[in-house]
Amino acid sequence: MKRTARYETQPLNRDKWRELGLMVNAFSETKDTALRALARTAAWDFLDHPRQFRDQTKAHYREGVPVHLQDQAVFDAVHTMRRFVEAGIVSSRVKAKVFGRYSGEKHRYAFWLLKSYARLGSVLQGMAPVPEFAVPIPEQKEVVRFLRRCLRHALGSPPRVRLRRSLCVDDTLYRVFEHKGRQYVAVASLTPRERLILPLRGKGRVGGNVRIVLDSARRTASVHMPYDVRQPAQPAAGEPIGLDAGVTEVLASSSGTKYGPGYGKLLEQLSRVTNETGRARNRLHQLAKRAAAKGDQTKACRVRRNNLGQKKLRARRSRGEAAVRTIVGRAVRQALQDRPAVVAMEDLSHLRGPAKSRKLSRIVSRWARSALRERLEFRAEAGGSRLETVNAAYTSQTCPVPTCGYVHKDNRHGDRFHCPRCGWDGDADVVAGMNLLHRLDDPDINQWTPKIRVKVILMERFRRRKEPLLGTPLPAGL
Ligand SMILES: [Zn+2]
Structure with a gap:
């Protein structure tokens, strides 16, 4: 299980900021070219074999950009594309559908197809890859047609690099050193044999593959480093519990305790602000559009610049999200304090469904759910508890008394x-x-x-x- 440590740099001077910007640009261009190549389902064999993809892409590398940096961009593209496919599999609920629909050899064939990116690529092209075990051709075709229909709808348009604001480097491209009590990261720049020195605000252990992310508002960068969460020596042995993800409180436990009071109010407030801002901004967009259509470009520009900026919006959103994270973090910590051996939960990974409460905006509720899921996975892993996804259908309508079980x-x-x-x-x-x-x-x-x-x-x-x-x-x- 991975977590990410973030180390922010001091504000960077003009030259360093410019050099880092150029590096991010070069990285993003190579990554985007690679993503475009991987968007063709015929190329998905490469998602199973990233090194082969790198070797083939090398011929088109840009001049004047370190080869090794471009290798990283290509591997990053593979990673992004894999996540795109995985997200499509999750959001289409294709595995659940296969369980409900097929048994025997069709079931086996469907899961065999879902196991490799190359096979999924063929499926999306309407071709039926031949398995190592016997499945009649008509059955193969039926399964392929079904998977293709599920996935095509869920996948949407393939990822591209839209915001050029980060790059990945492995430990051959940077080194860490200390000087007069301050920690620095020296990254290979676009000029051969020259390193770009980034002064960090704090100190920490930096190593392995890291991502450097630009923050243009503050003219700083941060170094994101994934690390493994250490497993406890003893697996958890507490009584198993069931946790329901709520809308008033964060979690309600089968033992009768509720965690995270005030959560519902906070989400409602965030939803209201999100909705109101969204409506106001839509009106302003219309206004700017009308002005532009009438030929009043000055007015259109003025509205876009003064009333439709992103800076304050982003700042407010991130404050709201920080508040949600705090309350979710505390609730999860308390809920798992007794280190239950097993935790039964509904599946929090399906984010496409409607919000649990009609008062909540879909954006807010979806985001909060994924924050909760991330926190739970981390805490459970760190405390040695096993998270079990169970079927949540009718769990809030069924009488819990074992001798009754009335559903209504x-x-x-x-x-x-x-x-x-x-x-x-x-x-x-x-x-x-x-x-x-x-x-x-x-x-x-x-x-x-x-x-x-x-x-x-x-x-x-x-x-x-x-x-x-x-x-x-x-x-x-x-
Ligand atoms: Zn009853």
Whole structure:
């Protein structure tokens, strides 16, 4: 599991800023050329073999830019493209769909295709790669058609370098040294044998592959270094828990505790600001457009420059996000404090669904979810707890009493949960946590069970529990 350490530099003087800008430009150009080449699905074989791609791209390298820096740009392009494909697989929920749709050899063939970038590339071209195991051709074609349909829709347009603001270097391209108590990073510049010296604000351990990111507002750069999270010596041994990601609080645990109060209010406030700003900016965009159409370029420019700048918007957004991160971080730390051996959670990686609450903007809720997921993965890993994704369908509508299990959406009244069948009463978010925990060892419902099937299973169970005497002979004397 990787985390990123960030080290900021002191503000850079004009010459250093300019040199770094030129390097980022050169890097971005090579990366963008590589991304364009990788956008063709026929080239996805290279995503499985980055070195071959590098060797082939070398012929088109730019003059006057260190070869090794361009190698890094090409590898970075491969990395970006791989993430693009992975994100498409996740957001299309293609794996869940395959589970629901196919079994036997078609199932095996579909997962075999999903395992390699080259095969996925062929699928997107409508071709059926031949597996090492036997699958009849018509079945192959059917699976390929299905995967292609799922993925094409989810993938969208391939990535390009839009903002030229970072570059990657490995440890042959830079070295770290200290001088008079200050730490420096010396990076190979575009001029042979000359290094660009970046003074750091603080001190830290810098090594391996790092990314240097420009911050033009402050004229600084920061060095981003990924590192492995150290595993604890002892795996966690606490009682397993179920955690429900909420909208009022960050998390509700099956043990009855809620973490991160004030979370819902904060998200609502952020949503409101995001929506209002968005609407106001749309009106201003229209205004500028109309002025430009009428030939009043001065006015159009003025509006764009004075009212539609990005600087303040970005600053406000990042303040809001920092506040969310703080509250999420604290909640997660507290929730996992007792080091549960297993944590049952819903799948937080599907970010395309609607917001959990209608009051929240989709942008905010999606972002908050991914912040929560990232934090949970980190904390669980660091504390030795195992995160288990379980099926979350109907977990907030099902009575948690094992002998009851009545499912109905009317069980929920705002924050309260009340079961009309057995009379159980409690907090609605905690109920979801309890049910998520039960799903850990549910014999019939796994992560991939379709929602509609989950409902049938739950209803069937409830019916069987309530009619234990059905089919058994009546006691004598009645
Ligand atoms: Zn009940």
